[in-house]
Amino acid sequence: MNAVAGAAGFSHRFEGLRSRLPGAKLPWLDALRGEAAESFGAQGFPTRRVEAWKYTDLNPLGHVSFDEPLTLLDGGVTLPPAIAPRVVFVDGRFREDLSDHPGARSLARHLPELEGRLGVLAQPAREPMAGLNTMLFEDGLLLEIGEGVDGGVMELLSYATACERPQAFHPRHLIRLAPGASLTLIETATGAARARYLHNPVYEIEVAEGARLTHGRLQQEAREAWHLSTVYARVAAGGVYDNFTLNAGGKLARNEIHTALTGARAQCHMNGAQLLVDGQHADTTTALDHAAPDCSSRQTYKTVLSGKSRGVFQGKILVRQAAQKTDGYQMNQALLLSPDAEIDSKPQLEIYADDVKCSHGATVGELDADQLFYLRARGIPESEAKAMLVEAFLQEAVESVAEETLRGALARAVDGWWRAEAAA
Amino acid sequence: MPAVNETIEAVQSVTDSGYKWGFETDIEMEFAPKGLNEDIVRFISKKKNEPEWLLEWRLRAFALWQTMEEPRWSAVKYNPIDYQDAYYYAAPKQGPKSLEEVDPELLRTYEKLGIPLREQEVLAGVEGAGSAADARMPIAVDAVFDSVSVATSYKARLEKEGIIFCSISEAVQTHPELVRKYLGSVVPQGDNFFAALNCAVFTDGSFVYVPKGVRCPMELSTYFRINAKSTGQFERTLIIADEGSTVSYLEGCTAPMRDENQLHAAVVELVALDDASIKYSTVQNWYPGDANGKGGIYNFVTKRAACRGKRSKVSWTQVETGSAITWKYPSCILQGDDSVGEFYSVAIANNWQQADTGTKMIHLGARTKSTIVSKGISAGQGQNTYRGLVRIGPRASGARNFTQCDSLLIGDKCGAHTVPYIENRCLTAKVEHEATTSRIAEDQLFYCRQRGLSQEEAVGMIVNGFCREVLKELPMEFAVEAQKLLQISLEGSVG
Numbered sequence: 071m072n073a074v075a076g077a078a079g080f081s082h083r084f085e086g087l088r089s090r091l092p093g094a095k096l097p098w099l100d101a102l103r104g105e106a107a108e109s110f111g112a113q114g115f116p117t118r119r120v121e122a123w124k125y126t127d128l129n130p131l132g133h134v135s136f137d138e139p140l141t142l143l144d145g146g147v148t149l150p151p152a153i154a155p156r157v158v159f160v161d162g163r164f165r166e167d168l169s170d171h172p173g174a175r176s177l178a179r180h181l182p183e184l185e186g187r188l189g190v191l192a193q194p195a196r197e198p199m200a201g202l203n204t205m206l207f208e209d210g211l212l213l214e215i216g217e218g219v220d221g222g223v224m225e226l227l228s229y230a231t232a233c234e235r236p237q238a239f240h241p242r243h244l245i246r247l248a249p250g251a252s253l254t255l256i257e258t259a260t261g262a263a264r265a266r267y268l269h270n271p272v273y274e275i276e277v278a279e280g281a282r283l284t285h286g287r288l289q290q291e292a293r294e295a296w297h298l299s300t301v302y303a304r305v306a307a308g309g310v311y312d313n314f315t316l317n318a319g320g321k322l323a324r325n326e327i328h329t330a331l332t333g334a335r336a337q338c339h340m341n342g343a344q345l346l347v348d349g350q351h352a353d354t355t356t357a358l359d360h361a362a363p364d365c366s367s368r369q370t371y372k373t374v375l376s377g378k379s380r381g382v383f384q385g386k387i388l389v390r391q392a393a394q395k396t397d398g399y400q401m402n403q404a405l406l407l408s409p410d411a412e413i414d415s416k417p418q419l420e421i422y423a424d425d426v427k428c429s430h431g432a433t434v435g436e437l438d439a440d441q442l443f444y445l446r447a448r449g450i451p452e453s454e455a456k457a458m459l460v461e462a463f464l465q466e467a468v469e470s471v472a473e474e475t476l477r478g479a480l481a482r483a484v485d486g487w488w489r490a491e492a493a494a
Numbered sequence: 495m496p497a498v499n500e501t502i503e504a505v506q507s508v509t510d511s512g513y514k515w516g517f518e519t520d521i522e523m524e525f526a527p528k529g530l531n532e533d534i535v536r537f538i539s540k541k542k543n544e545p546e547w548l549l550e551w552r553l554r555a556f557a558l559w560q561t562m563e564e565p566r567w568s569a570v571k572y573n574p575i576d577y578q579d580a581y582y583y584a585a586p587k588q589g590p591k592s593l594e595e596v597d598p599e600l601l602r603t604y605e606k607l608g609i610p611l612r613e614q615e616v617l618a619g620v621e622g623a624g625s626a627a628d629a630r631m632p633i634a635v636d637a638v639f640d641s642v643s644v645a646t647s648y649k650a651r652l653e654k655e656g657i658i659f660c661s662i663s664e665a666v667q668t669h670p671e672l673v674r675k676y677l678g679s680v681v682p683q684g685d686n687f688f689a690a691l692n693c694a695v696f697t698d699g700s701f702v703y704v705p706k707g708v709r710c711p712m713e714l715s716t717y718f719r720i721n722a723k724s725t726g727q728f729e730r731t732l733i734i735a736d737e738g739s740t741v742s743y744l745e746g747c748t749a750p751m752r753d754e755n756q757l758h759a760a761v762v763e764l765v766a767l768d769d770a771s772i773k774y775s776t777v778q779n780w781y782p783g784d785a786n787g788k789g790g791i792y793n794f795v796t797k798r799a800a801c802r803g804k805r806s807k808v809s810w811t812q813v814e815t816g817s818a819i820t821w822k823y824p825s826c827i828l829q830g831d832d833s834v835g836e837f838y839s840v841a842i843a844n845n846w847q848q849a850d851t852g853t854k855m856i857h858l859g860a861r862t863k864s865t866i867v868s869k870g871i872s873a874g875q876g877q878n879t880y881r882g883l884v885r886i887g888p889r890a891s892g893a894r895n896f897t898q899c900d901s902l903l904i905g906d907k908c909g910a911h912t913v914p915y916i917e918n919r920c921l922t923a924k925v926e927h928e929a930t931t932s933r934i935a936e937d938q939l940f941y942c943r944q945r946g947l948s949q950e951e952a953v954g955m956i957v958n959g960f961c962r963e964v965l966k967e968l969p970m971e972f973a974v975e976a977q978k979l980l981q982i983s984l985e986g987s988v989g
Contacts, residue, residue: 121567125917391906409888409921417929419912424903424933434886434918434925 076132077114077202080238081107083138084205092208093181099188106194106204113198122197125382125414126324126353131296136238136268139163149229153256153479156225157211162239162269164209171224177210177244184212188244191274191302197326200300203240203272210242210271213255215281221253223475230261230269230292238268245273247281247309254284254473259299260319261292273301277309279333284312286476288483291319293349300326307333307362314471315342316480317352318487324353324382331358331365331393338367341470345487346411348377355384360393360423369400372467374460375411376491386418387430393423400430405437405463407456453492460488513982516751516781519603519721523640526583528724532556535694538583542663542697545670555683555693562687568850569879569911570819572792575757582695584640584722596645604637607748609717611635611645633713633744633971634659638729640722641697648712657741658703659714662730665701672703676734680763680800680827688759688821689796692728696761699729704739704770713742713969718758720749720780720791726757733763735770737803742773744972747816749781753789755818760795768803768830773811775968777976780816782983787846787875790818797824801833804859809836811967813976814849815983823881825854828862828890835864838964840976842983843876843908852882852914857890857923866897869961872908873984879911886923893920899929902960904953904984954981 074082084107093099115132116123139161147160149168157174158165164176181188194201215221228241247253259269269291277283283303291297297320305311315325329338344352358367373381383402404413417430437459445455464484471477526537535556539549564575586597596611604611634648636659643661652659658669665673683693700716720727735741749756758780764772774797783790793816799808810824826835837853855864870878880899901910912929934956942952958965958977965973 394906404918406918406921411921412917412919414918415916415927417912417914417927419901419929419931420909421901421903421911421931422909424906424908426903427932429928429930430912431929432914432916432925432927434916434923436921436924 075135077110079135080202080206081111091206092178096181096185098185099181102189103205106201109195110198110201110205113201116198122355122384125384126322126351130322131268134236137233137235139237139239147229147231149227150258150260152225153475154223154225156227159209159228159241161230161237162209162241173213173221173224175212177212177242178208180212184244188242188274191304192272192300193302197300199270199298200272203242203270203300207240207242207272210244213245215247215251215253217248218250219248221251223254223256223473226255226257228257228259228269228271230265230267230295232262232265233267236266236268238270240270240272243271243273245283246276247278247283249279250281251278252282254286254476256286256288256476256479258288258290259297260290261295263292264294265292266294268296268298271299273299275301275303275311277303277305277311279306280308282310282312284473284476285314286471286473286479287313287315287325288479289315289317289319289323289325290483291323293319293321295320297323299324301328303327303329305329305331305333305336305338308335309333310337312339313341314476314480315354316483317342317344317354318483321349322351324355326355328357329359330361331367332361334362334364336362336365339470340367340369341467342371343464343467343484344371344373344381345484346373346375346379346381347491348379350379353382353384357386358388358398360387360389360396360398363393364395365393366397367399370467370470371402372464373402373404373413374407374463375404375413376407378408378410380412382414384416384418385430386420387428389421389423389426389428391422394425396423396426396428398426398428402432403463404434405460406434407437457488457492513751513781515607515748515779517606518750519599521597521599521721522587523722524585524587525581525722528581529578530582530695534582538695538697541583542666544666547674548666551678551683552694555690558684559687559690559694562690564687568821568881569877570821570848570850572755572819575792579724580757581722581725582728583697584725585642586639586644600639600644603719604717607717607719609635609637609746611637611647633715636661636700636716638698638716638718640720640725640727643698643700655708655711656705657708657710658701660701662699662701662732669703672734673701673732676732676763676765680765680798681761681796686796688794689761692730692759692761692796696728696730699731699760701731702733702741702743704735704741706736707738709739710741713744715744715746718745718747720756720758723752724754726759729760731760731762733772733774734765735767735772737767738769740771742969743775744969745774745776746779748779749791751781751784751789755790755792757792757794762795762797764799764808766799766801766803766806766808769805770803771807772799773809774824775972776812777972777979778812778814778816778820779979782816782847783818783845785845787818791816793817793820793822795822797822799826799835801826801828801830801835803833804830805832806830807834809838809967810853811838811964812840813964813968813979814839814841814851815979818847820849820851822851823853825856826864827856827858828864829858831859832861833859834862837866837868838967839868840871840961840964840980841869841878842871842980843873843878844983845874845876848877850879850881852880854883855885855895857886857893857895860890861892862890863894866895867963868899869964870899870901870910871904871957871960871984872901872910873904875907877909877911879913881913883915884917884925884927886918886920886925888919890920891922893923895925897927900960901931902957903931903933953984957984
């Protein structure tokens with residue numbers, strides 16, 4: 071068995087698998103993978119000396135040797151209940167037998183059609199984890215919503231099974247909304263309680279003129295998992311990309327979102343919450359590229375930390391010279407519940423246009439003693455009072471979610487986290 | 495500040511055009527050979543008649559520097575600097591003597607710059623009541639001309655209070671124990687590339703020691719002037735405020751207009767012990783280069799304060815209008831419980847200027863507080879970056895930080911960037927950061943224009959308003975000067 075650990079292990083695997091990976095016979099795809107392998111091979115996992123990874127250390131990953139997931143026999147997997155028509159991936163592989171959404175297609179089966187579409191937005195040379203994904207992806211969701219079509223609500227479930235040795239999978243999701251189309255996509259990433267795995271998905275999302283995508287992501291991976299995701303979204307004129315990311319599971323998780331507003335009056339909302347308990351590290355990194363005039367963006371991220379946990383928020387807003395009349399706002403707030411928690415925050419503005427309105431804010435603090443006292447004085451037990459205050463803290467981010475199914479799923483996730491936290 | 499008169503005055507001064515400090519003084523100079531190597535470090539040390547330990551200290555720094563790489567993480571862009579193509583020591587032939595014996599050419603230079611080196615007579619005859627009777631507070635000045643300090647005024651008067659105010663070269667001779675104890679204790683030799691370079695080749699700067707319980711009776715000030723061609727200036731300033739003392743220190747600087755870029759790599763160290771307070775103000779007006787981005791000073795500076803004592807306080811105020819490139823992060827290490835750090839900054843980047851500046855507030859002690867107010871103004875092709883760090887250590891219980899960074903854009907070819915880092919490891923700390931970027935609102939301009947102000951006057955007035963929170967932190971004389979400077983720096987940026 072191949073037991074080379076870390077980045078070198080992945081490079082080895084690529085060399086061994088190259089001719090057998092999906093689409094290996096397609097020259098364009100093989101070249102894409104080859105280039106990604108070269109840059110990943112040269113850089114390896116990013117170290118903390120890389121500015122974008124200053125606060126998240128992937129060093130522990132370098133000591134793990136990951137296995138290829140085995141092809142599971144049908145059945146034998148207990149999935150969480152569905153919240154909408156769903157597409158299911160188990161250990162990174164599309165499971166037609168478990169999926170019931172009519173529009174769901176496996177990326178691996180349509181690769182010959184995807185030249186010039188796959189790999190357009192992802193930047194494997196710049197983001198090493200996207201490099202690893204490009205090099206080794208085997209499957210993913212291929213989704214297209216036609217012009218003017220309302221795609222309704224769809225669930226994307228990514229489930230990891232428990233395995234003796236840690237496994238790694240790198241799904242590649244390609245999503246396109248044609249002009250005027252709309253869709254709510256709710257993604258749940260989770261796994262069997264004792265599973266140890268690396269889930270490294272990359273999304274390439276195109277929102278065409280006037281289309282609207284609501285993209286909810288509930289990261290509730292197993293406690294021993296690593297979740298490193300990179301989302302690339304491009305929004306054309308008048309389009310809306312609405313992303314909400316809950317970062318609650320895993321031992322180490324990073325959600326990286328790169329959104330480019332490339333047409334006039336495009337809009338982007340990126341909101342999220344990180345809920346951390348003892349032993350967790352979570353990182354939300356956003357990069358918003360205002361490349362066209364009259365666009366607006368709103369970001370609100372909240373982090374609640376308990377036990378010995380560490381939260382990271384990095385958010386960059388770039389306003390290019392062409393992006394006059396930009397309206398950009400970003401807020402990130404952290405609430406510390408424990409003396410052992412640590413929060414690092416790096417909001418960033420880079421502005422090259424003058425007729426803009428951009429602001430960001432960041433706060434860090436603990437529960438307000440006066441507020442707690444107020445509630446206690448009215449006979450509310452301490453744990454309940456704390457729960458109320460934490461809920462109120464998260465409210466601003468959660469209430470930005472207008473879509474009901476997503477809001478419901480989110481409320482359940484927050485509730486579950488708080489119950490686990492109170493029990494601990 | 496009484497706003498009206500000053501604003502009118504400031505607006506009028508807009509008509510004085512250009513960089514008026516750009517003249518050159520023709521004076522006989524002595525240079526070290528061009529280039530940088532161990533012999534040059536030895537040469538400088540010998541010139542200054544330094545003790546053996548200091549030479550060794552310099553050589554250690556030089557060895558470190560040779561192993562270091564020039565930092566590239568900031569947003570500033572410039573052509574590689576050839577460290578061998580510069581003079582590291584340039585001094586007027588006639589060495590520093592008493593104030594009466596200073597070369598008249600030098601005195602004229604400083605007069606022209608508006609810096610009085612001659613001590614004013616105390617008007618009232620009563621001894622000890624001098625400062626009360628004198629309407630305008632005298633300012634003690636240490637004048638640094640290229641590599642050496644040429645004069646320090648009011649020394650005798652300060653000595654009466656036990657305050658040491660002299661050039662650092664002189665302090666090495668007269669108070670070696672203090673220099674040895676504190677030099678490099680805040681900014682160690684290997685701190686960063688430019689600090690290491692400074693440690694190896696620093697030539698002059700000011701030294702201040704304020705003894706226990708003394709409130710310094712006048713503003714102390716250093717005026718730095720780069721004059722000679724192809725030189726770099728490596729100043730070193732060390733200020734120590736002993737227990738319960740208070741001092742306010744001002745720093746100003748100018749240089750001739752030249753097409754070449756000159757390097758200014760300074761290190762400033764401040765030490766505040768229990769209950770001591772240091773106020774450090776800078777009006778940085780190095781030659782910024784011409785409208786096409788040719789020439790100007792590279793201002794790569796390391797400034798740091800250690801608030802070692804309980805309840806100590808350090809306040810940095812800076813008005814950065816000059817230099818082609820500014821790379822500077824005056825910082826506070828808040829070690830003592832209840833210590834306070836402040837940073838007030840106005841930075842202008844006009845034409846092709848680039849400024850990458852901000853602060854670091856490192857909270858280590860309990861109940862430490864810091865305030866950061868930064869105002870960046872970008873015009874022309876200027877690029878202005880605020881870069882700051884607020885770090886709260888696990889023992890800084892009850893620590894508090896408030897940060898406000900505002901950027902103003904004038905014109906569509908400039909850039910304004912904000913890069914704050916917030917790192918908190920303490921449950922009971924509270925950190926707040928806010929940043930905004932906007933341009934001068936049309937309605938504000940319209941309002942001013944409607945009342946008969948020209949476009950340029952209106953912009954000047956609005957900019958002054960934008961910077962008011964910082965300017966009010968400056969000592970009076972500097973505030974007026976700074977206001978005028980803002981106007982001049984922004985000239986030609988509108989209309």
